[in-house]
Amino acid sequence: MLSCFVIDDEQGAIDLLINYIKKTPFLNLVGSTTNPLEALQILRTQSIDLIFLDINMPQISGIELMPILKDKCQVVLTTAYSEYAVYGFEHNALDYLLKPISFERFLKAAQKALNNTLVSNSDWQQSEKEDDFLFVKTENKGKMIKVNFDDLIYIEGLKNYVSLYTKEERIITLLNIKDLEGRLPAKQFIRVHKSYIVSIKNIKALDSNQILLKDMKAYVPLGDTYRTNFFDVLNKNMMGSKR
Known part of the structure; x- marks a missing residue:
């Protein structure tokens, strides 16, 4: 439809x-x-x-x-x-x-x-069955960039655009963050905020409602709406006191 x-x-x-x-x-x-x-x-x-x-x-x-x-x-x-x-x-x-x-x-x-x-x-x-990457269109007309899922650290939604962050670069593409979320493997990525998706393997620490990611100085916010699912996903690997 x-x-x-x-x-x-x-x-x-x-x-x-x-x-x-x-x-x-x-x-x-x-x-x-x-x-x-x-x-x-x-x-x-x-x-x-x-x-x-x-x-x-x-x-x-x-x-x-x-x-x-x-x-x-x-x-x-x-x-x-x-x-x-x-x-x-x-x-x-x-x-x-x-x-x-x-x-x-x-x-x-x-x-x-x-x-x-x-x-x-x-x-x-x-x-999705065979590959571990996707191609995204860039701001430069006619140019596309291959993005490996393993290289992605986090994604930030910016109205009609999204920024994809790797250790080496920031890639801006005309995509809706919701549509992009559906294209990412659920075992590797998790939505943590209305404007952010993070790579699970690259989560370094959690400080209250702030997520610190490997190779990134800035924190990513953990939204209240996504908090329960976030901890459900991570719970099997958590040790120490309960949340």
């Missing part, structure tokens, strides 16, 4: 796409808006798989929105003007729907989004 959002300054165009989404079994409508600036606020707080985005809108156009959205989700552009197609694909749009949009053409774009997701998930599941 793909969560999707519709952004178009014409309510009639939104209503048509909502009708198509409801007819498509693997799509789930999260919301819609005629205000692209309002959409930006919503997309900062919600995880969306697929956006149907109009190009010609007041305040900010769909083309201007594309660099802001970057790799947060898949984007299908919608417009009445075919000359904008090249701009859409230059900004990595998944597909381009020319108005008036038929259901057959809509379904083809939606299926493409689903196939991309299934391939991505399959690739991850395969790597």
Whole structure:
């Protein structure tokens, strides 16, 4: 099931796409808006798989929105003007729907989004079984870095970004910390705060609600919400007085 959002300054165009989404079994409508600036606020707080985005809108156009959205989700552009197609694909749009949009053409774009997701998930599941690393995109366009799980000491969430810390470097990538948490082996990593994940083997000491990690001078906070699970994981290796 793909969560999707519709952004178009014409309510009639939104209503048509909502009708198509409801007819498509693997799509789930999260919301819609005629205000692209309002959409930006919503997309900062919600995880969306697929956006149907109009190009010609007041305040900010769909083309201007594309660099802001970057790799947060898949984007299908919608417009009445075919000359904008090249701009859409230059900004990595998944597909381009020319108005008036038929259901057959809509379904083809939606299926493409689903196939991309299934391939991505399959690739991850395969790597999770066989590999002990992941590749992450960096701030430099087109550049990816291989990160070995054994080298990771901790991860810090920064709004739409995460920082991955190893002994040697800090890597910034456009990922949601919750999504990244699901990609890490549970036996090696543990969430200790809404903004932090740490490597279990690199925990050096615990001082009240502060975690000291090997090769790191700064402490990582232990959040109250994660405290019980943290001690449950570590309890089998604890000695001395009970917490």
